[in-house]
Amino acid sequence: MPLFVFPASQLLWVRVAALLFTCVAFSVVAHGGHVSGGMADWCIFCWAFSFACTLVVLLVEQFGLQPRVPVSWSNFPITVACYAALLCLSASIIFPVFFLKGQWMTSDARDHRITSTVFSCLAAVAYMGEVSLSKARPGEVAGYMATAPGLLKVCQTFVACVIFILVSEPVTYNGHAALKWCMAVYCICFILSMAVVVLCVGECTGCLPIPFSKFLSAYGLLAVIMYLTATIIWPVFQFDKHYQRRGRESPNVIATAVLTAVNFLLYLADLAYTARLVFVSI
Numbered sequence: 270m271p272l273f274v275f276p277a278s279q280l281l282w283v284r285v286a287a288l289l290f291t292c293v294a295f296s297v298v299a300h301g302g303h304v305s306g307g308m309a310d311w312c313i314f315c316w317a318f319s320f321a322c323t324l325v326v327l328l329v330e331q332f333g334l335q336p337r338v339p340v341s342w343s344n345f346p347i348t349v350a351c352y353a354a355l356l357c358l359s360a361s362i363i364f365p366v367f368f369l370k371g372q373w374m375t376s377d378a379r380d381h382r383i384t385s386t387v388f389s390c391l392a393a394v395a396y397m398g399e400v401s402l403s404k405a406r407p408g409e410v411a412g413y414m415a416t417a418p419g420l421l422k423v424c425q426t427f428v429a430c431v432i433f434i435l436v437s438e439p440v441t442y443n444g445h446a447a448l449k450w451c452m453a454v455y456c457i458c459f460i461l462s463m464a465v466v467v468l469c470v471g472e473c474t475g476c477l478p479i480p481f482s483k484f485l486s487a488y489g490l491l492a493v494i495m496y497l498t499a500t501i502i503w504p505v506f507q508f509d510k511h512y513q514r515r516g517r518e519s520p521n522v523i524a525t526a527v528l529t530a531v532n533f534l535l536y537l538a539d540l541a542y543t544a545r546l547v548f549v550s551i
Contacts, residue, residue: 283398284327287350290392291320291357294385298364301381303374308367315360316389319353319396341472343412344419347403348470351414351423354396359431361389413469418485421539422462428532429459435521435528447502451529454499458492458536482543489540496533503529 295316405411442448
């Protein structure tokens with residue numbers, strides 16, 4: 270009797286491909302890429318974290334340990350895949366910008382860095398394929414994280430993390446109280462979105478004092494209103510000459526304004542999908 274089953278399925282092979290691609294990406298750059306610094310550490314973390322989580326998912330599923338894992342298995346794998354797709358995508362953009370473009374290096378180091386970049390892109394595509402295969406289809410019963418609102422929550426938290434990085438080095442939100450409000454919006458919405466992800470993955474949605482669907486609707490509306498104010502306030506107080514300080518129009522400030530608008534659209538789409546799930550299905 271075999272110790273574990275190894276069924277041939279598209280989802281399995283996509284996960285195996287993602288596992289191999291991320292393994293090659295961080296192994297090659299660690300072996301001969303000769304990179305250092307915060308951005309290098311971030312890219313290696315993206316690949317190593319994605320590799321480790323995918324390995325856990327594969328081992329649990331192949332050994333049939335889902336009932337013994339203290340998480341919702343209808344939510345955990347697709348949540349991991351979505352975060353891994355975003356992490357590998359960010360590494361695929363950051364790594365060549367910081368470690369290939371305009372840098373002098375030996376041909377051996379360049380080959381290693383190019384190889385890592387290529388496999389990082391392949392890993393991002395593989396994880397996107399896994400998300401596409403795992404997400405809920407119309408009429409299908411699935412975990413919340415496999416639905417469009419669940420996947421949007423992952424994107425919202427990821428974009429918020431990027432915003433935190435951009436506004437922290439250098440600090441760009443201390444110039445005016447309105448900018449501190451924007452920072453409060455980013456923090457509050459991030460905490461609540463991450464709380465939804467944790468509650469769904471940990472199967473703790475029943476612990477809320479109100480029905481989960483009502484919580485999602487109320488929070489979605491609140492987040493849209495808060496992000497709308499931040500989308501307006503941030504560029505006004507950063508780019509208007511009346512409020513602007515010298516040197517404030519940095520790339521980080523511009524990127525923060527763009528990502529604030531992106532997250533506003535994500536929350537707006539989330540609210541629309543949530544309203545459809547809650548009210549149309551009733």
